[in-house]
Amino acid sequence: MTSVLTVDDSASIRRTIKIALTNEDYTVTEAADGAEGLRAADAGKFDLIITDLNMPVMDGLTMIRELRKKPAHAGVPILFLTTESDAGIKGEAKAAGATGWVTKPFDPENLIKVVKRILAK
Amino acid sequence: MSIDEGMEIFRVEAQELLEQIEQGLLDLAGNPGDKEMVATIFRALHTLKGSGAMFGFDDLAGFTHHCETAFDRVRKGEVPATRELVAAVLNAMDHMRALAEKRPVAAGEGDRLLAALERVVGEAGTNTALHPVPTPTEAAAQGLATWHIRFTLGADVLVNGTRPLPMLDELRALGECPRGACRISAVTTAIPPLDALTPTECYLGWDVELTTDQPRAAIEEVFMFVIDDMTLDITAAHPAEAEPGVPEVTKADHPVAPAPAAGAEAAAATDARAWRPDSQVRVPAARIDELMDRVGELVIAQSRLKQIAIASTDMNLRSVAEDIEHLASELRDSMMSVRMVPVVQLFGRFRRLILDLARDTGKEIELITEGEATELDKTVIERLADPLIHLIRNAADHGLEMPEERRAAGKPAKGRILLSARQAGAEVVISVKDDGRGVNRARVRTKAEESGLIMPATVLSDQDLLQLIFQPGFSTAATVTSLSGRGVGMDVVKRGIEGLRGSLELSSPPGEGSQVSLRIPLTLAIVDGLLVRVGKARYVIPVSAVEECLELTPEQDLRSTGRSLLTIRDHLVPFIRLRDLFKTGTQPDRYQKIIVISTGTDRVGLVVDQILGDYQTVIKPLSPFHSGVGSFSGATILGDGNVALILDVGALTTSAAQHDQTPLRAAS
Amino acid sequence: MQAQSVTQTKARADTINAGAEVLTFEVSAETFALEALLVREVLDNCPETFVPGAPPFVDSVINFRGRIIPLADLRLAFGLPPTENTLDSRIIVIEFALNGDATLIGLRADKVFEVTTIPDASTEAAPRLGTRWRPDFIRCLAKRKGEVIVLPNLARIFAVCGQAAAGQAEHLHPVA
Secondary structure: OEEEEEEEEOOHHHHHHHHHHHOOOEEEEEEHHHHHHHHHHHHOOOEEEEEEEOOOOHHHHHHHHHHHHHHOOOOOOEEEOOOOOOOOOHHHHHHOOEEEEOOOOOHHHHHHHHHHHHHHH | OOHHHHHHHHHHHHHHHHHHHHHHHHHHOOOOOHHHHHHHHHHHHHHHHHEEEEEHHHHHHHHHHHHHHHHHHHHHHOOOOOOHHHHHHHHOOOHHHHHEEEEEEEOOOOHHHHHHHHHHHHHHHHHHHOOOOOOOHHHOOOEEEEEEEEEEEEOOOOOOOHHHHHHHHHHHHHHHOOOOOEEEEEEEOOOHHHHHHOOOOOOOOEEEEEEEEEHHHHHHOOOOHHHHHHEEEEEEEOOOOOOOOOOOOOOOOOOOOOHHHHHHHHOOOOOOOOOOOOOOOOOOHHHHHHHHHHOOOOOOHHHHHHHHHHHOOOOHHHHHHHHHHHHHHHHHHHOOOOOOOOHHHHHHHHHHHHHHHHHHHOOOOOEEOOOOOOEEEEEHHHHHHHHHHHHHHHHHHOOOOOOOHHHHOOOOOOEEEEEEEEEEEEEEEEEEEEEOOOHHHHHHHHHHHHHOOOOOOOOOOOOHHHHHOOOOOOOOOOOOOOOOOOEEEEEEHHHHHHHOOEHHHHHHOOOOOOOEEEEEEEOOOEEEEEEEEEOOOOEEHHHHEEEEEEEOHHHHHHHHHHHHOOEEOOOOEEEEEHHOOOOOOOOOOOOEEEEEOOOOOOOEEEEHHHHEEEEEEEOOOOOOOOOOOOEOOOOOOOOOOOEEEEOOOOHHHHHHHHHOOOOOOOOO | OOHHHHHHHHHHHHHOOOOOOEEEEOOOOOOEEEEEHHHEEEOOOOEEEEOOOOOOOEEEEEEEOOEEEEEHHHHHHHOOOOOOOOOOOOOEEEEEEOEEEEEEEEEEEEEEEEEEEHHHEEEEEOOOOOOOOHHEEEEEEEEEEEEEEEEHHHHHHHHOOOOOOOHHHHOOOOOO
16 A cells, blocks of 8 residues: 655645545645655655655755665655745755655646656656 | 535635634734744745645636735745735735635735735845855856756656646746846657547657856756656757856856754654544534434433333343443543543634734734633634623723823723623633723613613613623614724624523722623533423523522522512522423422522522432524523423523523512622 | 515516425414425424514424424514414524524424425415415415415525514514
8 A cells, every 4th residue: 555645734735645646545644844754754664755846944955855765765766846936945945855846736637647757656 | 526625624724724824924024033923924925825726716816826926035034024024915916815705805915915025025035234155056147047958858757747837937037137048949750640649748848048047957857756757858059148358157066055053953863653544534514514413312211221220120220321421421521521621722822813903093002812722612702702702802891091191090991892701610711801991880770771771860880880881782882983883782792602502701999990701511413401390391501600509498488579689698598480481380399499509699599399319411402492581591302302491590590580570699 | 666576576586486395384364385395394383492582483492303493483574463383383494594504493383284295377476465364485386276376585584683683573564
């Protein structure tokens, strides 16, 4: 059973992602900020993490960096959500250890395609 | 569809975000250096924009985008958070709310607000002594260069969710610097004839000629994540407008943005809380109401069980009935707490109100709040909003004086309105107190006589005089102001509070301004009552109002015929024979009971035939036909299925006073 | 004067749809009918609780499935003499839009007859003359088997009678 962690402070985005992925028979766990995301990742075993960058308590970039420091999470694919106004962020995210990105606003169908592509590798 | 459900959640989320932004802005106005607050506001705007675009709120997203950009600049230190900037965004709050609720907005309103914002940001930017902190790309942007870029994507990229269009947009954005340019043309050579065309495959390549002041790395970054699946060719062309001596821009180092110290600390300081996936659950309010109804009905059924058990000799039955009583009581308490929310969310709304009031009246007003953590049932809080707004408006409009008048009276020029909440037993007391000129007794008197509320010669105690203000049709406003209409709404406020089974007190000691206190029972739905019999009917009196129960001996009864005062422990207490008030037409019991109730200011004894016992009961509303009947605030269903009316103690004492035309205040 | 013609127009506009189902019932020897769609339930007599201070038209309440609903007496609207409660007495519970809100109201009835339809040709607007009752309280009259059936204008009755305080009952209907 493929399990995905979605980290975003926006409940509506989390819900949309959850429904889209659950329809594909993935199990989805939610977290509302980077710190919760870290705790969740440590407590569970995920095949993919989708995270927003702009969050309270701990932002997405920091969370990605912290995740990559731990051997357990060194290999999990991490997708981040970005809006066009996030100039220069992609470089930072890649440097932090992100695997791929999805622009916001996104089409859930499109998200699923990206997720499948990433998981297929 | 996932989008539809997300949209519903977004509607609520948008409200919360807007609330957060507004409160944040108000805080920031008072404390412009608060970087945390700026970050919070920025994040909220960012989410509002991003999620708004997701769920079809394009107007909102478009508008918010500009506010977000402005706050991004503040966040980066390019522009300070001036009062004008904060005010400009605050002014846009109502517009954003309308967009978030998809309500119609005035044409051009959005543009007007954005123009004002832009002006302020521009001014703030130039006025600042701060030099804009150079971002890495800006620092590297020394001169223009032109690049030829050719790229093709893998045939299956479209199927895999890669979108070429955003990449092209990014390249275009790179060319949007001064004297920059971007020309894109598609390379169509790989497209097969129509009969060999597979629509899901990508046959296009692109040729881009880009003149930009950004370094090469910026171009590479556009393709960073798909670089493994594509071909990319970037060659530097001869710089179109090269200035002599300008070094060719090479790949500049992008210093990794300093990991926010706060973020690292947060990670290190991860609290010992064990990971719980959902430590908070969102529940639609309607479901909680339903649950409340079920609990209410359980309480009724449990009461009936109790009656049966008491009358039974079956010990097992009695034991189980007792257990169920405990459980029902605990369940009831749990349900209460589920619906309790701190009043802070109510008080928060008023800070904005005060700003508007100060502006509209030309007075200086300070709002101080106390006891914001005090909790009240959610539905009660909603119904308190309007009455409180009215009271605050009245305080600002009529209570507080203009700064000059205040100074002349030796007061600080800034008027204070104190909004406080505290719990007192089974009630919550919320008060609005101002340090203004207090109630002008003479004016109240005059107005009351003019309105025909009292006869000129009537002697009134101070409290009675003040209570006149709450009568319909009363007004002391010398001028009709646009703010509070005719200076009334006080009777509306009173009715609103009484609709919550609460009560209202007004006090205005000379020289101490005025204070209106609202007493609200902690919950609307279930009341602890005293069940009594008057004649053949049964009534419920809320226990919270009951002070004591006494016996009325036949001798006392005879002695007090024709009078409505009784001596209880050397105090004179007025009383009402409910038998008479309700015109039961029955003969009184030999030994009647007096239940002394207190409405905060008044004590009154209610004479009943028999006290039947404690009764915990669910309050049901009366139909519109009966909601105007003063004596009752609701009704309940007894264990045997009959209906008992619940006495409205405040209204009873008032109506009895009018009925008798004897003053109801005991001489103390 | 003006008022009468307005009433007449209103009465014309309020004629019941032909073929609509109605519940017929008796109050004080007069036959009334109301749209079956409004009826939630017909109850046998159940305990009533008097509400001191309520308008005489709705002076009591009953427990209807856990809700407390007012009990209205059409007798008072039409100045009809009171009758004894018998084994046939019923309470018709209707759901009616009062000020836009769906409200449950109980109506006293001495007898409840049946659900039936009013044939088209038999409905006629309340005539100006020849009626003992307030024209604005009547939607229209129907004839069936030689007897007159009154379709009351509930909205108007509730609006007027629901407000009257105790002691004003006499003003509700013209002196017979």
